[in-house]
Amino acid sequence: MKNILIKPFMVLIGTLLFTSLFSQEIPDSLKEKLSGKSSSEQITYLNKLANEKLKSAPATAYSLSKASYQIAVSSGNKNAELNTLLLCGKSARLSGKASEGIDYLNKAISMLTSANHTQGLASAYNELGLAYKETGKNNDAISAFENSFKNYETLKDKKNQLLIKNNIGFIYNKSGQYQKAIETFTKIVELAESLNDKKEIATAQNQLGVAYASYGNTKEALVHFNKAKEIATAQNLSSLLASINKNIENLQNNIAGKENSKTTYEEEASKQQEEYVSSLQNEYMSVKQENLKSIEEIEKLSFENQAKELKLHVLQGEYEKQLLENELKEQNLKLLESENNLNKVELTRKQETLVYQRRILITVIIALLALLILVVFIYRLYVAKKKTLKIVREQKNEIQKQRDIIQESIDYARHIQQAIIPKPALIQEQIPGFFTFLRPRDVVSGDFYWFHNENNKTIISAIDCTGHGVAGGLMSMIANSLLNKIIKENKVFDPEKVLEILNNNIVETLAQSGDYFDSGMDISVCMIDKNTEQIHIALAGHRCLVIRNNELQEFDGSDDAIGGMIPKMNLTYQRHSIPMEKGLSLFMYSDGFPDQDGMSTGKKLGTKAFTEMIIKLSNEDPTIIPEKLEKNLTEWMAGKKQVDDILVTGFRI
Structure with a gap:
């Protein structure tokens, strides 16, 4: 009963906070969608929407991420504050406001430095370098890229070291610092060779040739272009080969068209020679002046020269x-x-x-x-x-x-x-009151449920993978495989331990790094221990509803989902335990049902209305609950297109 009172109070606080902070910064339509949500739910929704708009509408993404950042700061959610700072920095740069993005990124770097998060610092410094590059602050950009490179060196991530060095080399070449560009691209060639990556070696040799060509050392430029061409031809890299051939053609045209002009390299090479010639010329003029003075003195003393001058006057008359x-x-x-x-x-x-x-x-x-x-x-x-x-x-x-x-x-x-998802009849053999309602948005679903029974311990899990359709389906296959390994093979039955191991496995499996791509899942894990007659629940990014004696008890999961935008290893999750009681109903669900738009209102159903629906259905026969959910969903949508995969599952004791 206590939780029933706390949850509406938190939602009210979040609503008042949101209204006071952003009454003039976001559209009324978005305010309505966020109304009634907690601060955490508002942040999650705004971040998700901002990520979707990054490429198609970066200015909108920037506005949304700023709104999310203000909520995170006001609510004291440090993890969300870090996520939104990084999102603000990136969206500001993409929307043409890189100078504003620099402030957000520096704040994020300060937080990551305090947390000693090497992976996050490496990526954040790279984004900061890109922002400085957009504003034309080349020295600051190079400094940021160098910091990113040092962190990737600590992580021994040579692939990203190569990427960062490329950014530095391009700045040197573009700003006319050709010798530094040559030094940088030479190091890139060495890095690519240490990785034994033929494509990267060819690319680096091509860029080194461009740097030499810009400097004016055409001989060295051709050497490196030919090395790149040899590798690209052997590896059948047609696109890169076309670029190399174009560079060689441009170089040859420049050589033919600038026969009488000097390159930077040639000017520096001839500078000493010009100084030497100038000194010789000054010496010659000095000697010449001395000779002239000697002739004048002779003319003043010579009588014969005076006679010659008179003869010249006669000739002038003629x-x-x-x-x-x-x-x-x-x-x-x-x-x-x-x-x-x-x-x-x-x-x-x-x-x-x-x-x-x-x-x-x-x-x-x-x-x-x-x-x-x-x-x-x-x-x-x-x-x-x-x-x-x-x-x-x-x-x-x-x-x-x-x-x-x-x-x-x-x-x-x-x-x-469908073959890997257990049939409801199989689960009902262990839990007679089990029910499930799964409605994919597309042919393949990112939402699914999982089941296992062993030694009087029954585990049911509801999983919402990132994305839907084919992408969500691929993530669901990964999640199913990892759950089989953790629970069936390794015999881990405690829900919170299952989530901790699953998070580490997801991070390792997907090798997430650098770009903070949101690959992960929200998940509920419920274990019914018939030996102790206890029900144990652990949640990541999900909520769980328990109804007994017509009273609602809500359990909120951790804000740290599995995997996610900034993957973290060794996270811990909380376990909730309740006694098995006859008539107890438990509901686990993804965000698909509450987030579904209705045709009549144009708004989402919302968490509050969904919870009220579940309370009404809790007294129904479990066998007809899926049918009731289908009917309620159809009436609410009224022909509106389904926006996400939908999963509602649970049981009655």
């Missing part, structure tokens, strides 16, 4: 006389030229008349040719259209065949998934 005669001849020539010009004008007029007539003739011929070309063009269009229609029909048939093959594969996946 020269001026000759100039006058030449001027008279030039005037006569100008008169003759004027007469010739008049004749030329008349000739030009006649020629222009002939040119005009010729132009008219050419215009008529061109018009006729254009008409002929137009007719040919229209005919060719007609032929091409017929061919295109034929190709389209063939492609349509091919696409239909491929769709049929894909549909057959999906149907086969559905049969496999």
Whole structure:
């Protein structure tokens, strides 16, 4: 009864907090969807919606993540605060507000540093470097990338070390620091060779060639382009090979087009030579001036030179006389030229008349040719259209065949998934009051339930994997396999231990790192111990409803889901225990039913309305509860499209 009072109180606090903080920052439609939810549920919903909008509408994602961050700060949820800080940083950069994203990322880095979270720091510094790069702060970007590189060195993650060094090399090359770019890409080649990754080696050699080409050392550039080309050809990397060939072609064109210009490399190589030539020239001028002074002194002392000067004056007079005669001849020539010009004008007029007539003739011929070309063009269009229609029909048939093959594969996946999900009749042999309602959104479901009975201990689990359709189906297969290993093979029956081991296995299996992609699941695990007549429950991202004597008791799970956006190893989960009592009803469910939109209201059903529905159904015969749930869902949707997989399962003692 205590929990019944606490939960509405927490929801009320979350609602008042949300209303006061964000009354002017988000649309009314979103406020209505968040109304009645706790702060934790609001954060989860806003983060999920922001992630979906990151690529298609980054500005919207940024607004949503900021709203989520404010709720996390106000509610004191540090884990959620860290998640939303990282989301704010990334969405700000993608929406063109990288400078704002830098503040969020620095706060996240401070929290990750306090937690000594090396993996998170590596990825966060990389995102910070990208943000600085967007704002043009190259030195800060390089510093952030270097910090990311150091953390990946600590993690011994050479693949991501290579990625970070690439970011640094691109900045050096773009900012004209070619020698540093060459040093960086040389280290990248060494990293790729240590990984023995042929594609990365070829890519790094190609980038090193680009750096040498930018620097102007064409000889070294060709050496590295040819090394990259040799590897790409051997490995059949067609796309990379095309890029390398294009770089070689551009380099050769630049060499041909800049024969008389100097590159950065050539300028630096000839700088000392120019200084040497300049010093020689200064020395020569100094010697020349000394020689001139010696000649002047000799002229002042020489009598013969004075006689020569008088002779020059006589020659000058004869020269001026000759100039006058030449001027008279030039005037006569100008008169003759004027007469010739008049004749030329008349000739030009006649020629222009002939040119005009010729132009008219050419215009008529061109018009006729254009008409002929137009007719040919229209005919060719007609032929091409017929061919295109034929190709389209063939492609349509091919696409239909491929769709049929894909549909057959999906149907086969559905049969496999149905085969691993236990039949209700099998579970009812151990728990007569067991019931389940599973309605996938697509052919294959990300929601499923799991069952095992051994030594008077019966385990039932409700699992909601990330995504739906094929992606959700793949995650459900992984979850089913790991539960079989943990419980059936390793004999772990305590629900909280099952969740702890499952989380570690999911993190290791999916090798999650760096990008914080939300791959995981929400899960409820219930163990009925007939030896002690106790029911033990552990929850991750789920809620569980228990009804006995017409009183509701709610159990909230840990905010840390299995796997998730920032995977963590060695998490612990709480166990809830209640005694087995006759008439007790227990309900486990995914978020699909409460999150379903209704046609009449356009809003989600919501947790409150769903809980009231469950309370009403708790007194019904367990065998008809699935039918009642189906009916209630159909009436609520009223033709609205199903938005997620739906699972409701449980039992009555």
